Amino acid sequence: MEKPVAAADSGGSGTPARGTSKRTSRRRARRGNGEGSVRRRSTGSWEARFAVVDAAGQLRRQSFFAPTRREAEQRLREALSQRDGGVVAPGPRETVERFLATWLEGVKPRLRPNTWARYEEHVRLHLGPTVGRVPLTRLSPNDVQRAHAALLGRGLAPETVRRAHATLRAALQDALRWRLIASNPAALVRPPRAPQREMAALSLAETRALLQASRGGPLEALWVLAVTTGLRQGELLALRWEDVDLEGGSLRVTGTLTRVAREAPAEGQPKTHQVIAPPETAHSRRRVDIGSLAVEALRVHRGRQAEERLRAANLWVDKDLVFCGPMGGYLHRDQVDRQLKRLLAEATLPVIRFHDLRHTAATLLLGRDVNPKKVSEMLGHSTVAITLDTYSHVLPGMHRQAALIMDELLSDN
Structure with missing residues (x-):
């Protein structure tokens, strides 16, 4: 009488049921051509192997190792799916x-x-x-x-x-x-820790001194907008007249001026050039209200630019830029930075970066208890949390003011 064979264990342990030979277990692990194979190693772990064509066009075998047969089969299915989906394994020479x-x-x-x-x-x-x-x-x-x-x-x-x-x-x-x-x-791997850069911002008196020094200059409106709206340098240099509503007292941020590599520079041509790219994030694309100080500065600036355009005649490059070069082209950041350095020296102010004018705008507003959410929207931050974290040094005064208001509301006197 033939002795019955016990059913194989269907669990993930990978141990053949009693009465099942190792040869039978190996036969069950075999698959059809191109489907790979799963086998148990002498160490007790399981190996899944399959063939793949690498990036060099060579047929190679790849292996995955797992503690259980079930996990090995799962990894094999995922690998075969990737292979059949067109993913090409890196060749041995792929660096x-x-x-x-x-x-x-x-x-x-x-x-x-x-x-x-x-x-x-x-x-x-x-x-x-x-x-x-x-x-x-x-x-x-x-x-x-x-x-x-x-x-x-x-x-x-x-x-x-x-x-x-x-x-x-x-x-x-x-x-x-x-x-x-x-x-x-x-x-x-943890990257090296970068030292925390201390934020620089002008005080109210220093900001007034900067604007006074810029009075009547060719970029007066730029400095006014920088300290009253907190726009980034690239956003200001990409600003077009079509995005400015002087009657309504607002402007729209729709791009940022950036420098990129040329696709195929001609001989003698610079390897990079300036272009207007989309804003950094969806929140950077925004509408910003401007006050009468900025509106008046922009009106004067537009009149001066119209005179320059007449003098340039057909040499003028019409890009509709609010802030442009002598012939209508893009301003270079280093030109603007040099102008800022000169103004700071004239006003005997500390040396700061252009981006610190953005910090100045935010600090002045938060210092006067303007709602952080409104400041965040003006700056184009993705969340108000970024604004609160960046300018936390301004907030203690706001906390004190809130405590005084609460005392005033609930006091018996």
Whole structure:
């Protein structure tokens, strides 16, 4: 009489049921051609293997290891789905540098021009020379950490290294999502800590002194708008007259002036040029009210610009810019920065960056108890929390004022 064979355990332990031979267990692990295979190793773990065509067109076998058969089969199904969906595994010669070059071209259509330019710069100057030759699948956290040390040893600022690290992490996250690598080594490494930059802002008296020094100058309206609206430098230099409503006392932020690489520069042509790109975030695209001080400064500025346009005649380049060069073209940031430095020197004020005029606007408003939500909307912050965190040094006075108001409301006297 034939002895019955016990049914196999359907759980994830991977242990054949009693009475089932190892040969029978191996037969069950075999699959059809192209479906891969799952087998138990001598160590007790499970291995899933399948064939894949790599980026070089070579047929290679890949393996995944798991503690249980069920998990190995699950990973095999996911890998086969990726393979059948068109994902190509990196070839043995696929280096980090080659992957990053391909990745840059792939993400270019969905990134803002200046964002892509920063990514490309980090890849070319910082990532390629440090981890570029490492095979993509062999890049380790130690490799990333050594790259940090090398870049810092070259004298790069910690903030620059942090940004290069962020670029590498974003690229490897895509590689992980595409199943080209098993884990993201950059996500396992902490970038160097950047020193906290102390915020600079002009006081009310200093702001008045700056505006007084700019009185009658060619960019007077620029300085007035900077300290009354808190617009970013790029937003001001991209401002068009069609976005300004002098009668209604408002303006619309619809773009930002940025510098990007030319696609194919001609001989003798600069490698970069200025363009108006979309705002940084959806909240950056906004409507901002302006007061009579700004409206009057803009009226005078428009009249002066009309005279310059007449003098330039057919040499004028009409871009409808509020703030432009002598012939209507874009102003350069370094020109504006030099003008600011000169004004600060004339008014005997401390040296600050253009962006500090934005801090000045926010500080002056919050110091007069203007609702932080309104200030946040004016600045184009994505959340009011960013405004509160950035300008927390201004808020203690507001807290004290709130306590005094509460006493006044509830006091018996």
